[in-house]
Amino acid sequence: MIEKVGLNSAISRLFIRKFLYPVRILAINQLLYPSNLYPYSDKEPPMTLKTVATTPYDDQKPGTSGLRKKVSHFQQPNYLENFVQAIFDSIGDYQGQTLVLGGDGRYFNLQAIQIILKMAAANGFGKVLVGQNGIFSTPAASVVIRKYQAFGGIILSASHNPGGPDEDFGIKYNTGNGSPAPEKITDTIYAHSQVIEQYKIMENTADIDLSQPATFDLEGMQIQVMDAVADYAQLMADLFDFDAIKSLFSNGFSLCFDAMHAVTGPYAVEILENQLGAARGSVINGIPKTDFDGGHPDPNLVHAHELAELMFSENAPDFGAASDGDGDRNMIVGNNIFVTPSDSLAILTANAHLIPAYKDKLYGVARSMPTSQAADMVAKKMGLDCYETPTGWKFFGNLMDADKVTLCGEESFGTGSNHIREKDGLWAVLFWLNILAVRQQSVADIVDEHWLEYGRNYYSRHDYEAVDSDSANQLMSLLRDKVTTLSGSTLGSLTVSYSDDFCYTDPVDQSISEHQGIHIGFTDGSRMVFRLSGTGTSGATIRIYYESHETRPDNMHQDTQEALQELIQLSLSLSQLQELTGRSEPTVIT
Numbered sequence: 075m076i077e078k079v080g081l082n083s084a085i086s087r088l089f090i091r092k093f094l095y096p097v098r099i100l101a102i103n104q105l106l107y108p109s110n111l112y113p114y115s116d117k118e119p120p121m122t123l124k125t126v127a128t129t130p131y132d133d134q135k136p137g138t139s140g141l142r143k144k145v146s147h148f149q150q151p152n153y154l155e156n157f158v159q160a161i162f163d164s165i166g167d168y169q170g171q172t173l174v175l176g177g178d179g180r181y182f183n184l185q186a187i188q189i190i191l192k193m194a195a196a197n198g199f200g201k202v203l204v205g206q207n208g209i210f211s212t213p214a215a216s217v218v219i220r221k222y223q224a225f226g227g228i229i230l231s232a233s234h235n236p237g238g239p240d241e242d243f244g245i246k247y248n249t250g251n252g253s254p255a256p257e258k259i260t261d262t263i264y265a266h267s268q269v270i271e272q273y274k275i276m277e278n279t280a281d282i283d284l285s286q287p288a289t290f291d292l293e294g295m296q297i298q299v300m301d302a303v304a305d306y307a308q309l310m311a312d313l314f315d316f317d318a319i320k321s322l323f324s325n326g327f328s329l330c331f332d333a334m335h336a337v338t339g340p341y342a343v344e345i346l347e348n349q350l351g352a353a354r355g356s357v358i359n360g361i362p363k364t365d366f367d368g369g370h371p372d373p374n375l376v377h378a379h380e381l382a383e384l385m386f387s388e389n390a391p392d393f394g395a396a397s398d399g400d401g402d403r404n405m406i407v408g409n410n411i412f413v414t415p416s417d418s419l420a421i422l423t424a425n426a427h428l429i430p431a432y433k434d435k436l437y438g439v440a441r442s443m444p445t446s447q448a449a450d451m452v453a454k455k456m457g458l459d460c461y462e463t464p465t466g467w468k469f470f471g472n473l474m475d476a477d478k479v480t481l482c483g484e485e486s487f488g489t490g491s492n493h494i495r496e497k498d499g500l501w502a503v504l505f506w507l508n509i510l511a512v513r514q515q516s517v518a519d520i521v522d523e524h525w526l527e528y529g530r531n532y533y534s535r536h537d538y539e540a541v542d543s544d545s546a547n548q549l550m551s552l553l554r555d556k557v558t559t560l561s562g563s564t565l566g567s568l569t570v571s572y573s574d575d576f577c578y579t580d581p582v583d584q585s586i587s588e589h590q591g592i593h594i595g596f597t598d599g600s601r602m603v604f605r606l607s608g609t610g611t612s613g614a615t616i617r618i619y620y621e622s623h624e625t626r627p628d629n630m631h632q633d634t635q636e637a638l639q640e641l642i643q644l645s646l647s648l649s650q651l652q653e654l655t656g657r658s659e660p661t662v663i664t
């Protein structure tokens with residue numbers, strides 16, 4: 075099927091280029107220019123496929139999830155074009171094949187899409203599936219790549235980073251399985267960006283109208299503007315028991331979903347309100363804005379404060395949730411209770427048998443290294459394999475493709491499954507709603523029962539944002555030296571059982587990823603992890619993650635920061651954070 079499409083489109087491209095195209099250009103030029111002014115001879119129509127000479131930028135190394143920079147950085151001459159051409163030069167033979175294209179709707183999304191469409195045509199793609207108005211949430215892009223067997227996709231997003239002319243933009247490539255490109259491809263993209271001399275683009279072609287579903291031809295390449303929500307919504311209906319969730323809502327269950335003026339608004343309104351019958355207005359901040367209304371579209375209690383205030387008030391609805399800029403993260407909150415993302419992964423795993431799509435088989439579970447070990451406890455009891463990967467969703471793709479894991483999660487408000495190859499915010503919300511519909515208990519009761527059965531993993535992450543890069547690097551290298559000698563030693567009341575700089579060997583392709591974070595584990599099961607963010611755009615962000623395991627039933631409801639106090643103090647003295655960075659407090663605590 076793919077080959078046939080490829081062949082057909084290759085033939086039609088040839089036909090259009092050789093015969094139709096020159097005729098059309100001539101006709102247009104005759105119209106545009108009176109005959110005495112017509113600047114080109116009949117034999118030499120203006121070429122629209124242009125090869126543009128360019129020089130490399132030295133900073134196009136993709137981070138945890140694609141290349142992220144300030145908008146103005148992306149607007150430098152050829153900056154975007156260089157990176158897109160570097161992607162095309164790194165992904166193999168896509169001639170005549172299909173590319174998926176869309177983004178989270180942030181500032182510069184539409185301009186970038188028009189440029190990428192023209193570059194895709196010039197570089198020989200047969201077809202581009204682009205979301206209406208240039209929109210695809212990250213999970214929806216993954217759905218579309220898989221469903222239409224595309225060669226790959228380009229997703230324009232800086233996720234939870236703020237948007238607007240002075241804020242961030244981002245771009246990443248996903249492979250044909252719908253997964254963020256693995257490191258070997260992102261490394262190749264970077265290598266190409268460092269030696270790039272030219273890029274190809276169609277010139278003198280009008281912008282494509284993306285305002286409604288339609289099909290266009292761009293010099294032989296087909297462009298299909300698609301409803302950005304429909305395929306995603308259909309997949310959700312296939313996975314979950316929509317009837318059970320509908321009756322939950324019709325029985326008066328209340329919900330508040332904060333879309334944070336980011337991409338998830340239209341998806342949430344369609345699925346939660348239109349299809350499942352949640353009350354109108356259950357989705358708040360549902361209109362996507364190019365600058366997220368000046369907010370920081372990161373679904374945590376700090377940034378989703380409108381939701382947080384509501385959920386911890388007397389008028390709290392039964393269930394609250396929020397998603398991020400590109401729709402792949404989720405925060406789950408019950409009436410007066412916050413569910414940590416690490417606990418959420420564990421609870422979804424323990425309750426997967428209640429969900430149509432997961433009731434028959436769970437392969438295994440995976441979590442990123444800094445994520446708490448709550449899921450490990452569940453996996454152990456259920457006899458499931460549990461994998462620990464570096465931070466970033468790209469590391470889960472191989473495990474899912476090889477049927478080693480079904481559910482995956484990260485502490486950074488990311489949860490997902492093998493239904494696609496990205497984390498998926500609304501999917502997690504629907505999973506929770508399906509559990510609540512079946513169990514007919516409150517979020518708080520479900521969490522409490524879970525802790526009683528598996529123990530509670532107190533968990534917190536402290537971020538020190540926009541720290542001077544040199545100081546942050548110095549802190550990490552000092553720690554790297556220290557950890558080699560810590561094992562067996564006593565720190566405060568704790569004894570170190572292991573400490574190293576996390577190195578991951580992919581169990582499927584044996585690729586090795588080094589320096590993925592300093593982790594120090596203690597004999598009582600508690601841990602701390604230090605790493606530098608790979609998604610920020612100003613200075614460095616130091617992330618410190620803390621976890622301790624509590625099994626005494628009477629100690630399940632302590633304040634998290636207090637429960638982790640000893641670890642927090644230890645981390646500060648061990649890393650000399652204050653001396654090296656001048657910071658006495660984290661900028662964000664989650």
Ligand code: VG1
Nearest residue numbers: 138139233466467484486607608609
């Ligand atoms: C952060 C999170 C990580 C997540 C990544 C992308 O990375 O910690 O867990 O996968 O963002 O998420 P870092 O390197 O800044 O810690 V998103 O929502 O941008 O797609």
Ligand code: CO
Nearest residue numbers: 233398400402
């Ligand atoms: Co995101």
